Amino acid sequence: MRLTTQFLNQRLILLYADIYRAMRVLCAGVLLAASAGSGRSVAQGLSAEEKETETIRGTVVNSVTQEPVGRALVYSLDNRFAMLCDAGGHFEFKIPRAKSEAVNGNGPSLVFYNAAGGEYGRMGGPAALLARKPGFLSDEKAQRVTLANDAEQGLTIQLVPEALIIGRVNLPTTDGTDRLVVELYKRTVQEGRAQWEQAGSTQTRANGTFRFADLAGGSYKIFTREEIDRDPLTFDPRGQLYGYPPVYYPSFNDFESSSAIRLTAGATVSVNLTPVRREYYPIKIGISNAPQGAGFQIEAWPQGHPGPGYSLGYEQDEQSIVGMLPDGNYTVEANANGPTISSGQMNISVRGGGLEGATLSLVPNGSIQVNVKQEMTAPEMGSQGSTYEVNGKPASKSQYILSSVHVNLVPLDEFQRGGMGRFGQTGAADGETRVLEHVSPGRYGVHVTAQLGYVAAVSSGGLDLLHNPLVVAPGGTSSPIEITLRDDGATVEGTIENWRSETQGRDTLLPGQQLACIYLVPMTETMAPPLVGWTGDGHFSLQQVPPGSYRALAFNRQPGELEFTNEEAMKKYEAKSQVIQLEAGQKHELRLQLNAVSE
Numbered sequence: 001m002r003l004t005t006q007f008l009n010q011r012l013i014l015l016y017a018d019i020y021r022a023m024r025v026l027c028a029g030v031l032l033a034a035s036a037g038s039g040r041s042v043a044q045g046l047s048a049e050e051k052e053t054e055t056i057r058g059t060v061v062n063s064v065t066q067e068p069v070g071r072a073l074v075y076s077l078d079n080r081f082a083m084l085c086d087a088g089g090h091f092e093f094k095i096p097r098a099k100s101e102a103v104n105g106n107g108p109s110l111v112f113y114n115a116a117g118g119e120y121g122r123m124g125g126p127a128a129l130l131a132r133k134p135g136f137l138s139d140e141k142a143q144r145v146t147l148a149n150d151a152e153q154g155l156t157i158q159l160v161p162e163a164l165i166i167g168r169v170n171l172p173t174t175d176g177t178d179r180l181v182v183e184l185y186k187r188t189v190q191e192g193r194a195q196w197e198q199a200g201s202t203q204t205r206a207n208g209t210f211r212f213a214d215l216a217g218g219s220y221k222i223f224t225r226e227e228i229d230r231d232p233l234t235f236d237p238r239g240q241l242y243g244y245p246p247v248y249y250p251s252f253n254d255f256e257s258s259s260a261i262r263l264t265a266g267a268t269v270s271v272n273l274t275p276v277r278r279e280y281y282p283i284k285i286g287i288s289n290a291p292q293g294a295g296f297q298i299e300a301w302p303q304g305h306p307g308p309g310y311s312l313g314y315e316q317d318e319q320s321i322v323g324m325l326p327d328g329n330y331t332v333e334a335n336a337n338g339p340t341i342s343s344g345q346m347n348i349s350v351r352g353g354g355l356e357g358a359t360l361s362l363v364p365n366g367s368i369q370v371n372v373k374q375e376m377t378a379p380e381m382g383s384q385g386s387t388y389e390v391n392g393k394p395a396s397k398s399q400y401i402l403s404s405v406h407v408n409l410v411p412l413d414e415f416q417r418g419g420m421g422r423f424g425q426t427g428a429a430d431g432e433t434r435v436l437e438h439v440s441p442g443r444y445g446v447h448v449t450a451q452l453g454y455v456a457a458v459s460s461g462g463l464d465l466l467h468n469p470l471v472v473a474p475g476g477t478s479s480p481i482e483i484t485l486r487d488d489g490a491t492v493e494g495t496i497e498n499w500r501s502e503t504q505g506r507d508t509l510l511p512g513q514q515l516a517c518i519y520l521v522p523m524t525e526t527m528a529p530p531l532v533g534w535t536g537d538g539h540f541s542l543q544q545v546p547p548g549s550y551r552a553l554a555f556n557r558q559p560g561e562l563e564f565t566n567e568e569a570m571k572k573y574e575a576k577s578q579v580i581q582l583e584a585g586q587k588h589e590l591r592l593q594l595n596a597v598s599e
Contacts, residue, residue: 056095058091059091059156060085061158062161063161069131070085074129160265161265162213164267165271168273178230181224182202182204185199187221190410193410195414196415242278245278248309280324281324281326283323285322285348287334291340293338298321298333298334301331328349332345332346336362344361372401372434374398376452401451405434407447412443436481454545455483458527459482460478466528468527491544494589495539495590496540496593497591498594518534519564529564531545547582547583555595578592
């Protein structure tokens with residue numbers, strides 16, 4: 001009986017093998033027939049793995065030297081695919097063929113789907129690949145490669161090498177007891193204007209050295225934070241105190257006068273900073289009307305040269321600004337955030353001794369009234385059956401327009417101190433009066449946007465705010481801001497000439513691919529921001545463009561730092577831009593070349 005069972009099992013195995021071979025022959029015949037009907041050929045001699053997968057391969061290179069980067073991690077946006085490339089920077093992914101279906105009745109076509117069921121196109125799965133490796137920038141936007149629907153050739157992922165700033169702080173002591181804080185600021189562009197923002201902070205090692213890594217190209221400023229000398233061999237808490245005031249690279253006394261360090265990708269810059277030991281004196285400034293329970297932000301800088309570096313604190317019990325400063329003239333500013341938002345500023349002088357008995361008064365940040373005037377010519381849509389809504393309730397066109405007006409105060413100083421204006425509303429919901437609340441003293445550009453129509457005029461006290469800054473006095477006092485809206489703006493339509501070549505023939509936007517954008521930058525000096533349009537197929541249309549002269553530009557993605565207020569910075573785009581003059585109600589057609597945004 002046992003021999004009979006074994007014999008039957010062997011016969012079953014042979015029978016299953018014959019059936020399997022027959023099914024393979026039958027499937028091959030069906031595929032050949034389908035291929036012949038569509039005029040396509042089927043590759044002969046492919047392995048089972050090759051028939052069921054498709055390959056994505058490529059190389060990771062250094063963006064500066066174009067040399068291969070070995071042992072980098074290559075991965076997909078959704079982290080479903082990942083591998084280390086080899087020593088030569090090569091990588092290869094086998095992508096499963098998840099589904100086969102006929103397209104337009106022309107025979108089988110391979111279509112791939114992600115885990116969530118979304119179609120990715122012919123390539124199987126990853127819409128974009130990224131890479132990373134220590135020593136190169138970790139910013140994912142700098143090394144993303146988007147896969148095209150028909151991309152089978154090798155891909156190239158460029159990793160941007162990090163830049164470094166290394167250096168030493170030279171102090172008289174060599175025992176490592178004094179370790180200073182070194183701060184790094186980077187020049188950035190916000191709302192088209194250059195500003196300095198903190199980019200890092202580190203403490204010196206025992207030997208005085210420091211290091212900033214993972215830096216992108218750009219302009220930087222570096223300085224030491226002030227530090228009280230507490231050397232145990234010389235420190236006397238009852239005697240004269242000494243410290244090290246900030247020193248700004250290479251050897252300046254304030255941030256504004258210091259030199260910028262220009263970094264390029266992969267560069268290493270070495271700096272030396274030598275603080276000078278000086279006498280420090282106690283500072284105590286009372287606040288006469290400090291709000292109970294408020295949080296305080298205290299800043300100090302050399303008079304006439306605002307910037308970071310000096311430090312003072314706030315003593316809650318004594319309601320006083322306290323700290324230490326060396327000889328000099330300073331500006332001290334206090335900002336209180338509590339039930340009321342208030343601020344105050346005063347100039348002080350330190351000369352061979354401490355400062356005590358001075359008093360600073362805070363002034364509540366004020367409000368600025370905003371009036372909106374409508375000069376619309378289009379008919380009221382609500383009267384034709386279509387309605388508008390404001391906060392989920394039916395509203396007139398006038399109410400809807402007013403609800404969609406947004407006002408933003410953009411600081412024009414390199415360092416904004418205190419709070420920004422907040423947009424609020426007062427009176428009835430359909431009123432034309434609005435209020436900017438808690439506005440700190442300073443100089444601002446007034447940016448106004450509206451859902452319908454365009455901003456034809458902005459003024460305050462007779463001053464044209466489209467071409468001049470708004471100056472806010474202490475207490476937020478300012479004449480009302482008057483805004484005029486119109487709806488007879490121009491229309492700008494067009495196409496991008498080199499869209500196909502620049503986007504590798506893509507006709508649709510793939511996952512991970514960013515929209516291209518079109519900028520209309522005013523040619524005259526203005527506080528108003530440029531108009532921005534978007535496109536995913538190379539065609540664009542901008543409606544309700546205010547009459548005037550503009551420089552039109554197209555970018556493959558939104559530029560992060562477009563300093564459109566700087567005429568010198570905009571010159572590099574002149575070759576691939578057009579200057580246009582628009583009149584009210586005009587329709588203008590454009591053909592623009594695509595500018596590639598550098599990473």
